[in-house]
Amino acid sequence: MKSVVVIPARYGSSRYPGKPLVELLGKPMILWVAELAAQAVSPENVYVATEDESIAAVVSDAGYNAVMTSDSALTGTDRLAEAASQISADIFVNVQGDEPLVDPKDIVRIIDFKKAHMNKVINGFSVLSEGEDPANVNIPKVIATETGRMVYMSRNPLPGFKDATNKPGNYYKQVCIYAFTGDELAQFANYGRKSDLERCEDIEILRFLELGKDIQMVETQPGSLAVDVPEDVAPVEAALRARIG
Template sequence: MRSVAVIPARYQSSRYPGKPLVKLLGKPMLLWVAELSAKALGQENVYVATDDHRIAEVAQHAGFKAVLTSSGALTGTDRLAEAAESIDADIFINVQGDEPLVDPEDICRVRDLKQASMDTVINGYCWLSEEEDPHSVNLPKVITTEAGHLVYMSRSPLPGYKDAKNAPVHYKKQVCIYAFSKPELKAFRDFGRKSELERSEDIEILRFLELKRPVLMLETRAGSLAVDVPSDVAGVEAALRKKHAC
């Protein structure tokens, strides 16, 4: 089976326009993600899905394939689904373009679990660090069954509790590495709209609950940091410096 990484990237981000091209230590963030994806799957298996020629040109100049999509994609997964129509592959791994610290080994582990579970969507998670606030709306929190299947995901702290003595000691957060089959992506896009929960939480993986598609959560390496808003850049650059100094 052929596995590919597809990085959805749009220029007109509502919270951070031009985010895929923001420079981190002098390199566009998109290329940090593409290069790490290439370490996992090989450069020939990395695609950038975008509706913006500026982003496509940066990707292609660096030797990566770019797939131009329409401007009306509802989410990154919808954009990936559109791009998948022109890519010959069995497994499509969505690696978010704002995760420049993604671990290539985690991409491989997500791929391997998908190969063993082709009828199940795969998504990553890790535990919130002590420095991260579970009340932050920029961190989707995850609750799963004991077997690891997704129950729900929210920007509010989850799980809740009635009695303080039962409050969770740690919280899980989403890591934006996903693995899909082409039929799963088609079903997602064919839904034609954001589901009510998806729209309210602004978390696209929730659409699969409406489609009755199981989602298996895989624990990944801790320390993943995303760039959601401009104020995140300094912290991510510091983490990149520390990582590359090792």
């Protein structure tokens, strides 16, 4: 089965316009992500889905595939669905363009899980690090069963507790690596709107719950940091320096 990575990269981010092109240690963030994705699936199987010509030019000049999508995509997954209609593949892996610390081994792990469970949507998750606040609304928190089936995802701290003695030992966050089939992406896009839960939480994977899809969470390496707002750049650059050595 052919697996490709598609990185949605929207220039017009509401919280951080131009975010895919923000420079981290002198390199546009989108290229950090593309290079890591290429380690998992090879460069010719890495695509960047964008509505912006400047992002497409940066990606193409670096030797990766750029797929132009509309400016009206509701979410990154809707943008992925648009791109998937132009790409021949069996498995489409969404790696978010603001995750420059993603581990290529985790991408491979998600792909392998998808191959073994083609009837399920696959998503990564990891334990929150000590420096991450469960109350931070920029971090989607995950509730999953003991077998990894996603129950719910929220920007509020989950799970809740009635008594402080039952406070969870760890909170888990979504890691933005997802695996889909083309049919699953088409079903998602054909829903035609954000679901009520998706709109409230601003977490797009919740739309799959309305479609009756099982979502299997796969634990990934902890330590991934995303760039959601300008204040995230400095800690991400520090983490990149530490990784590079």
